[in-house]
Amino acid sequence: MTSRHRKKIMKSYDTHKYDLHDAVVKMLNRADSNMVGTWEKQQQRSPPDKEELLLQEFRVAVPSLNRSAFGGQCENAQRYLSDHIASDTEFLSAFDTFVRGVVLPWLKDKLIECQMVGNSTDECKFYYQRPPTLRLQPGPSRAYVKAHADSDYGHQDGELNFWIPLVNLEQAGKTYLHVESEPNKGDYHPIVSTYGDVVSFHGSFCRHFVPANASNNTRISLDFRIGLDKYFDTKWQMIGTTADHARCEVTY
16 A cells, blocks of 8 residues: 555544444443453442443453463453454444444545545445454553564555544553554654544554553553455465454445
8 A cells, every 4th residue: 555545544433423432331241250350340349330330440350361371361361352242243233333434434535535536426345354353451560562563463455454442541551552654664653542533554564552551440442454445455364373354345
């Protein structure tokens, strides 16, 4: 893709109409708390139906914080959560509504600006990752996501990354996503964003990282990728991985 396609952009959306926070709260409430975790208010035995549950107050199950080599269940918990998300039809419905109502119209407008699409009546195909990836980063912790490009893990050029913070990152250790402006430029800048924002960037080749969460709150976000029409190779195989993310094809 060209530099115009790679440019990172951010858009705000209506969180009342597209309440992803609530969708994730309900999805986590349907999960096994012994594997994934529970809410600080529930741990304190406050009636959960009488108080608003905040994602930043979600507490990951202690055994799931450590890998099996250290007596924990981290790997099993990650597999369990991935399977749980993939089978939660209510959450996936909310996610589909968000992608089709917010992201795809916005993305098509950007492609028209880049002259990849002629006008709004021209159809183009998108291939969006479904289910998305849910990130849980509890604190305080020294753990961080090192700088990397997704091509390091087999991802192709013809897709864009979309990142959605679901908490107030100012209250979650200022754990903003840091992205370089161009591949290998190394000029990392934090994307100062919060719940109600969706960020697009070319993560396949623009390196990015997330700092450690020094706060007592949990950083929670969603991310996914969208393949762009003729730029996306539907037969691409991710070398060195056992499986690629499932995709949903949409003509818009």
